[in-house]
Amino acid sequence: MIKTDLVLDAKGLACPMPIVKTKKAMSGLDSGEILEIQATDKGSTADLKAWAQSTGHRYLGTVEEGNVLKHYLRKSSEEEKEEKKHPNVMKNEELEQKIDANQDTVVLDVREAAEYAFSHIPNAKSVPLGELDEYLNELDKESEIHVVCQTGNRSDFAAQKLTAAGFKQVINIVPGMSEWTGPTGKSVN
Amino acid sequence: MTNKKVAIIASNGGLFDAYKVFNIATAAAATDQEVAIFFTFEGLNLINKEANQQLAMPEGKEHFAEGFTKANVPPIPELLAMAQEMDVKFIGCQMTMDVMGLEKEAFVDGIEVGGAVTFLEFAKDADVTLTF
The missing domain is CATH 3.40.250.10 (Rhodanese-like domain)
Structure with missing residues (x-):
């Protein structure tokens, strides 16, 4: 298990919900903190990478556990x-x-x-x-x-x-x- | 970072059309983009308080209803509320409303009513323009 500051459960949600929820969760974090997003939407890996790129946060990687994708993002910092x-x-x-x-x-x-x-x-x-x-x-x-x-x-x-x-x-x-x-x-x- | 702008024209009123419009709009808004949707002709169904609760599937595609439930896709009014919560701007087409004899009260709260120029003013420096 990877240590994170917040875990977001987006399992069972279809696009664009994982992104919408990620956006909300991220706004509650401080710069440099780590967010774990658990999703089952197979498109979420590509979407979160792209989302991180256009919002300036950093996509760290994804771990697959059964049918759950665990994505890790780091909130951008100054x-x-x-x-x-x-x-x-x-x-x-x-x-x-x-x-x-x-x-x-x-x-x-x-x-x-x-x-x-x-x-x-x-x-x-x-x-x-x-x-x-x-x-x-x-x-x-x-x-x-x-x-x-x-x-x-x-x-x-x-x-x-x-x-x-x-x-x-x-x-x-x-x-x-x-x-x-x-x-x-x-x-x- | 200056926000990108996304301008969308919604001119069709079926369920599939509604998902195309609101999925792109909410995804863009969640990515810190400024979004405006111009609802015109049948597209007005999407923001009509009553009509948008029961938008039709295309003829012969009714069997997809099960797929929507299975994939846990949120209902249109829910997506619409989410879009509004993220400051997506809704512009209802005045001319179509006049033609159809509809008043602003028939539509969800928070919409702006305007003509083509209202939308064009927003769209003139948009980074992405989409038509559904």
Whole structure:
């Protein structure tokens, strides 16, 4: 099961109802939150992809369970406009080479669990930004930690937070998963 | 993001016509598009308070009634209410209403009554224009 902020039951509804309900559910969420839409309308996958594209939200993916389609969307956020502050940054390509050379490279993926589920760097660990505090004790303060998110903003914030907590070598990966061309893994079918 | 505009002309009054019109309209409205529908000639049935409760299937297609129930397709008045709730603008054609001897009171609340130019004014910079 993927952790989400809201589950919308649109099972048994025909087009255009899943879209209409999605629109309503989405307006009640905050930026960056994750919506799961459960639908049985087979056209809903294509429709929700198109809907997300024209409304500016992000379609993460769909999981099929029996005859139920579970779609995951992330509400658009303004984070793209923020200025990055953490000084230690590394480009996607450099991280890819580093992982190639050393499989034990520590990578933290601070996106939401649903974003991680559909596509992530194979040896990255999922630590959503909101849960970062609970993981601090599990990490080694002296070792290199690479932090990645979708566009480098949430990871910038996480990197600052880790540094403030006493971690010595925290590196923000830019631009992040939005332009990652290296190998990826999925934790859903 | 500036909203896209969708202009629809509804000129037929059967059940299938009604679904085509209201499905596209509600889907567009749910996608943050500004929608106006111009109801003219038989299309007026779609917003007529009484007629739209019992729109006819095309002749020989009555057996689809079961399919509509099975697919859980909402009744037309429900779709209509949903469209209005999402600010889809309904324009009733004044000329057709005069010809048919119908008053504004025969139609659902919240419609605008206007002539061809009222619709054209909205449609002139529409991104999508559809006729049903």
